[in-house]
Amino acid sequence: MPSQLQEALSASAPVQSDRRIVRVAIAGNPNSGKTTLLNQLVGSRFAVGNWPGVTVERKEGVVDFQGWRIEIVDLPGIYTLEPIAEDEQIAADCLTRERPDVILNVIETPRLERALTLTVELAERGIPMVVALNMSDEAQRAGLAVDCEAFHALTGIRALPTNGRTGQGVRELLPAILEAHRQQQRPALRIARDMLSEVEPQSLADERLGIAEGLYRAVIRRREPQGRALTAAVDKVLLHPVGGLIAYLAVMYLFFKISFDFSAPFMDWTDGFISGYLGRLATHLLGLVGAPELVVGFVSEAVIGGVGFVVTFVPLIATMFFLLTLLGMSGYLARLPFLLDRFMNWLGLNGKAVIPLLLGLGCNVPAVMATRTMESRRDKLVLVMMIPFMSCPARLVVFSFFALLFFAQHAALVIFAMYALGVLVAVATSLLLKGTLFKRSVAPMIIELPPYRLPRLRTVGTIVWSHVREFLYRAGTLIFAVSVIVWALVHLPPGAKPQDSVVAQIGRAVVPVFQPLGLEDWRVTSSLIPAFLAREVALGFMGTIFAVEEGSNTETVETFDLVAETREQVVGFGEAALDGVRAVFSLGIQTFATEDDETTRALREAVRDSFTPGSALAFMILLLLYNSCLGVYGVMEKEVGRRYALGFLGWSFLVGWVVAFVVYQSWRLISGGA
Amino acid sequence: MTLDEAKHGQVVRVVQTRPELALRPKVQAIGLRAGREVRVMSRNGRMLLVQVGEARVAVTADLARCIEVQ
Ligand SMILES: Nc1nc2c(ncn2[C@@H]2O[C@H](COP(=O)(O)OP(=O)(O)OP(=O)(O)O)[C@@H](O)[C@H]2O)c(=O)[nH]1
Ligand SMILES: [Mg+2]
Numbered sequence: 001m002p003s004q005l006q007e008a009l010s011a012s013a014p015v016q017s018d019r020r021i022v023r024v025a026i027a028g029n030p031n032s033g034k035t036t037l038l039n040q041l042v043g044s045r046f047a048v049g050n051w052p053g054v055t056v057e058r059k060e061g062v063v064d065f066q067g068w069r070i071e072i073v074d075l076p077g078i079y080t081l082e083p084i085a086e087d088e089q090i091a092a093d094c095l096t097r098e099r100p101d102v103i104l105n106v107i108e109t110p111r112l113e114r115a116l117t118l119t120v121e122l123a124e125r126g127i128p129m130v131v132a133l134n135m136s137d138e139a140q141r142a143g144l145a146v147d148c149e150a151f152h153a154l155t156g157i158r159a160l161p162t163n164g165r166t167g168q169g170v171r172e173l174l175p176a177i178l179e180a181h182r183q184q185q186r187p188a189l190r191i192a193r194d195m196l197s198e199v200e201p202q203s204l205a206d207e208r209l210g211i212a213e214g215l216y217r218a219v220i221r222r223r224e225p226q227g228r229a230l231t232a233a234v235d236k237v238l239l240h241p242v243g244g245l246i247a248y249l250a251v252m253y254l255f256f257k258i259s260f261d262f263s264a265p266f267m268d269w270t271d272g273f274i275s276g277y278l279g280r281l282a283t284h285l286l287g288l289v290g291a292p293e294l295v296v297g298f299v300s301e302a303v304i305g306g307v308g309f310v311v312t313f314v315p316l317i318a319t320m321f322f323l324l325t326l327l328g329m330s331g332y333l334a335r336l337p338f339l340l341d342r343f344m345n346w347l348g349l350n351g352k353a354v355i356p357l358l359l360g361l362g363c364n365v366p367a368v369m370a371t372r373t374m375e376s377r378r379d380k381l382v383l384v385m386m387i388p389f390m391s392c393p394a395r396l397v398v399f400s401f402f403a404l405l406f407f408a409q410h411a412a413l414v415i416f417a418m419y420a421l422g423v424l425v426a427v428a429t430s431l432l433l434k435g436t437l438f439k440r441s442v443a444p445m446i447i448e449l450p451p452y453r454l455p456r457l458r459t460v461g462t463i464v465w466s467h468v469r470e471f472l473y474r475a476g477t478l479i480f481a482v483s484v485i486v487w488a489l490v491h492l493p494p495g496a497k498p499q500d501s502v503v504a505q506i507g508r509a510v511v512p513v514f515q516p517l518g519l520e521d522w523r524v525t526s527s528l529i530p531a532f533l534a535r536e537v538a539l540g541f542m543g544t545i546f547a548v549e550e551g552s553n554t555e556t557v558e559t560f561d562l563v564a565e566t567r568e569q570v571v572g573f574g575e576a577a578l579d580g581v582r583a584v585f586s587l588g589i590q591t592f593a594t595e596d597d598e599t600t601r602a603l604r605e606a607v608r609d610s611f612t613p614g615s616a617l618a619f620m621i622l623l624l625l626y627n628s629c630l631g632v633y634g635v636m637e638k639e640v641g642r643r644y645a646l647g648f649l650g651w652s653f654l655v656g657w658v659v660a661f662v663v664y665q666s667w668r669l670i671s672g673g674a
Numbered sequence: 675m676t677l678d679e680a681k682h683g684q685v686v687r688v689v690q691t692r693p694e695l696a697l698r699p700k701v702q703a704i705g706l707r708a709g710r711e712v713r714v715m716s717r718n719g720r721m722l723l724v725q726v727g728e729a730r731v732a733v734t735a736d737l738a739r740c741i742e743v744q
Contacts, residue, residue, distance in 0.1 A: 079703035
C-alpha cells in the first residue's frame with residue numbers, strides 16, 4: 001500500500017511552493033539515533049534500540065511547522081551509498097532515486113570521524129542538507145566538541161547539536177530544515193588541499209575518505225573528558241572468551257527465571273481478577289438488568305472463558321518483553337555476534353545471525369524482518385527458516401498452561417525443554433540446509449559495538465507497551481472473533497449437545513491425522529486448526545468449549561459487594577507485587593505455584609481429563625514447531641517468497657508431527673501405556 | 675602483515691584494504707582504511723575486536739586477512 005508520502009517522494013516534479021510541503025529523509029550510520037530523533041520530532045513511537053539494524057524498513061511521520069507540512073521518512077542505517085545488505089539498499093534507494101527535498105543527516109557525535117564519510121558522500125548529491133550532531137551528551141562526556149561555525153563554513157551545511165535522550169536541540173532542527181529548503185542551500189565542500197589526509201587517493205572513494213578526514217580535523221575540538229569510559233571495562237568481562245560465555249548463560253538463565261518468577265504472582269492475580277471479579281461482576285450486572293440467559297452465557301463463556309483466559313497471561317508477556325528490551329537497549333544484544341560467532345559458524349552462518357534469532361524470542365515477525373541486515377541472501381534464507389522455531393511468548397502462554405497442569409512439580413523444566421527443542425530443531429534445519437540446498441562458506445562480517453547505555457525507563461516502557469498492546473489487540477479481535485465463532489458453532493445445530501455440534505464434527509474429521517500423537521479428543525484436535533492464526537487462540541478456543549460444556553456460570557450472582565470485592569483485588573495486587581519481587585531474589589526457578597481459583601479450576605479439570613501427560617507434550621510440541629502464526633507466515637512470504645514460505649510450512653509440520661509422535665510414543669512406552 | 679596476525683593489545687597502522695574484499699566500502703567507511711591506526715582489543719576464536727578512533731569494531735579473521743597493516 002503506497003502511502004501518500006511515498007508517492008510524494010517518488011514524484012519527480014519540482015516542489016510547488018504553494019503546496020508548502022517539505023519531504024525530508026533521515027540518513028545516517030546505523031545506531032546513530034535516527035529513529036529516536038524522528039520519534040521526538042513527530043511524536044511517533046517507532047522501535048529504537050542500542051544495536052545497529054533496528055530499523056529495517058522506511059518509517060514515516062509528519063509534523064506541521066510554521067505553516068509547512070514537513071514529511072519525514074526514517075531509513076535504515078548506512079555507512080555508504082554502496083549498499084550490500086537489503087536494509088542498506090532500501091535506504092540508498094530512497095536517497096538516490098527519490099531525491100528528497102532535504103536530507104537530515106544524523107551523526108553520532110562521539111564517532112564523528114566515521115560519520116563524516118557518509119556526510120561527504122551525501123553532500124555530493126547536491127540536495128540541501130542539515131546535520132544533527134546527536135548524542136551531544138556522550139560527546140561532552142568524552143571531551144569532544146564540534147565547531148559548528150567552521151563546519152558550516154567548510155561545507156555549507158548547518159549543523160546543530162541534539163540530544164535524542166532528552167530532546168534537547170531537536171526542535172531547532174525544524175527551522176533549519178525549512179531554511180535549507182527555502183533557500184535551497186546546497187552543500188558546497190570547500191576543503192583545502194593541505195587539509196586532506198596524507199594518503200595518496202587512488203579512487204573517487206579514497207578522495208572522499210580524504211576529504212572526510214580533513215573536515216574532521218578542521219571541526220573537532222578536544223577537551224578534557226568528563227567521565228570514564230565504562231564500556232571498555234565492561235567488555236573486558238562480557239567479551240572474555242571464557243567469562244563472556246559464562247556471563248551469557250547467566251544472562252539467559254536470569255531472563256527466563258525473572259520472566260517466570262516475577263510474573264507468576266501477577267498472573268495469579270489477573271486470573272482471579274478476570275474470572276473471579278470481572279466475571280462475577282458482569283454476571284451480577286447482567287442479572288440486575290434481567291439479561292436473557294443466552295447473553296449471560298455468551299459473556300461468561302466466550303468473553304470471560306475465551307478472551308479473559310488469554311489475557312491472564314499479560315504479566316508474563318510484559319515481563320519477557322521488558323527484559324528483552326533491556327538486553328537490546330543496554331547494548332548487550334549487539335555484542336552477541338562477537339561472542340557467539342563460533343557457534344553460528346558451525347551452522348554455516350556468521351555471528352550477526354544471532355541477533356534476529358534472539359529477537360525471535362520476543363516475536364518472530366520483526367525477527368524475520370531483521371534478517372534484512374544479512375549481507376548474503378543465502379544467509380537470510382537459512383535464518384528465515386530457523387526463526388519460527390524460536391519460541392515466542394504466545395507459545396509460552398500455551399506451554400505454561402499445560403506444563404502447570406500436567407507437570408506441576410517440573411513445570412519450569414518442561415517449559416525449558418520446549419525452548420531447547422525449538423532451538424535444536426532450528427539448528428537441525430540450518431545444518432540440513434548447509435549440507436544440501438545452501439552449501440557455502442561462512443560470510444565475513446564487520447559489526448560495530450555500540451557503547452553500553454543505561455536504558456531510559458520511559459523508552460523501555462513505550463516499547464513493552466507496544467508489544468502488550470499488540471497482544472491485547474489480538475485478544476480483543478482475533479481471539480474474540482474465534483471465541484464467538486466457536487461459541488456459536490458449539491451451540492449449532494440449534495439444540496444439539498456440544499459433542500454433536502459442528503465443531504465436534506470438524507474436530508473428529510481431523511482426528512485420524514493426530515491420533516498417532518495421542519490427540520483423539522475432538523475438542524483438542526479442533527483447537528489445533530485456529531491455532532494457525534495465533535498460538536494462544538488454541539487456549540481461548542478450548543476455554544470457550546469447556547466453558548460451554550460446564551454451562552456453569554449462568555446462575556445469577558446474588559450478592560456482589562462492589563466496594564469490598566474491589567478492595568480485595570487491590571490488596572491482592574499489592575501482595576502479588578511483593579511476591580514477584582521476592583521470587584526474583586530467590587535461587588532456582590519456582591514457577592507458578594498456582595493456587596487454584598474456583599472458576600478456572602473447573603476448566604483445568606476439564607482439560608486434564610482430555611489429555612494424558614504424553615499427549616499434552618505432543619500438543620505442546622505441535623504448537624511449538626508447526627509454523628508459528630499467520631503473521632509469521634505472511635512476513636515470510638514477503639521476505640523470501642511464497643515458494644520458500646510454503647516449503648517451510650510443509651517442513652515445520654513434518655518435523656512437528658514426527659517429533660510429537662516420537663515423544664508421545666516414547667512416553668507411552670516408559671510410563672506403561674498411560 | 676595482515677590485521678588478523680596482529681596480537682592482542684598491539685597497535686598497527688593500516689596500509690591498504692585489498693580490493694577483492696566484498697565489504698570494502700563499508701569496511702573503509704567504518705574506519706579500517708589506509709593511514710588509520712587500529713588497536714587490537716580482544717580476540718575470540720575467529721573474531722577480532724579492534725578500536726579505530728572512537729569506534730569499537732568486531733571483524734572476522736577472514737575479513738581481517740584482507741587488511742594489510744604494519
Ligand atoms: N546518550 C544518548 N543516547 C541516545 C541519543 N539518541 C539516541 N540514543 C540511543 O541510541 C540508541 C540508538 O537509537 P536509534 O534511534 O534506535 O538509532 P537508529 O539510528 O535509528 O538505529 P538503526 O535503526 O539501527 O540504524 C538507542 O539506544 C537510543 O536510546 C542521545 O542523544 N544520547
Ligand atoms: Mg532506527
